[in-house]
Amino acid sequence: MKSEPVDLDAVAAQAVALCRERAESKRIRITVSLPETLPKARGDTTAVERVLTNLIENAAKYGPEAATIVVDAGERDGRVEVTVTDSGPGIEQRHLSRLFERFYRVDPGRSREMGGTGLGLSIVKNLVEAMGGEVGVESTPGKGSTFRFSLPRA
Numbered sequence: 001m002k003s004e005p006v007d008l009d010a011v012a013a014q015a016v017a018l019c020r021e022r023a024e025s026k027r028i029r030i031t032v033s034l035p036e037t038l039p040k041a042r043g044d045t046t047a048v049e050r051v052l053t054n055l056i057e058n059a060a061k062y063g064p065e066a067a068t069i070v071v072d073a074g075e076r077d078g079r080v081e082v083t084v085t086d087s088g089p090g091i092e093q094r095h096l097s098r099l100f101e102r103f104y105r106v107d108p109g110r111s112r113e114m115g116g117t118g119l120g121l122s123i124v125k126n127l128v129e130a131m132g133g134e135v136g137v138e139s140t141p142g143k144g145s146t147f148r149f150s151l152p153r154a
């Protein structure tokens with residue numbers, strides 16, 4: 001893994017482009033609203049792109065038709081924090097502590113039907129932690145979820 005300055009604007013644009021097809025097929029709108037003053041993060045550009053793509057993919061995959069996804073970022077405690085917020089089904093509290101484990105899926109039957117392996121979020125966690133950051137999630141069933149990750153400043 002590289003340790004380089006990461007331009008989150010460029011990474012977010014690329015991640016959104018990679019998810020466009022899935023999003024368009026469900027009329028999902030993805031908004032990127034990074035502040036102009038956002039400092040660069042330190043990490044591996046390809047890894048950050050993979051992390052963000054995974055989170056946006058999930059939001060598009062588990063969200064309903066015409067859901068919205070917002071990618072935001074800010075500085076917090078001297079770090080750069082990126083959030084992906086969706087208006088999807090949300091996740092019950094009891095699942096949240098295990099969500100980033102390998103193969104953990106909230107609804108195994110339904111998730112299997114939708115394809116995928118249950119590895120996405122474990123990869124997200126591994127990559128972010130390898131770059132010295134942390135992952136987190138907040139969710140309200142029936143309202144949506146916010147996934148976040150932090151990275152050191154460049």
Ligand SMILES: Nc1ncnc2c1ncn2[C@@H]1O[C@H](COP(=O)(O)OP(=O)(O)OP(=O)(O)O)[C@@H](O)[C@H]1O
Binds near residue numbers: 062086091111120145
């Ligand atoms: N934005 C979200 N809204 C609702 N549920 C989610 C969301 N993101 C993840 N989940 C739940 O968390 C589980 C784990 O997600 P993860 O990305 O690790 O695996 P996956 O999407 O099932 O498979 P893969 O990412 O390997 O294709 C999913 O199966 C799904 O139940």
Ligand SMILES: [Mg+2]
Binds near residue numbers: 054057058116120
């Ligand atoms: Mg996934």
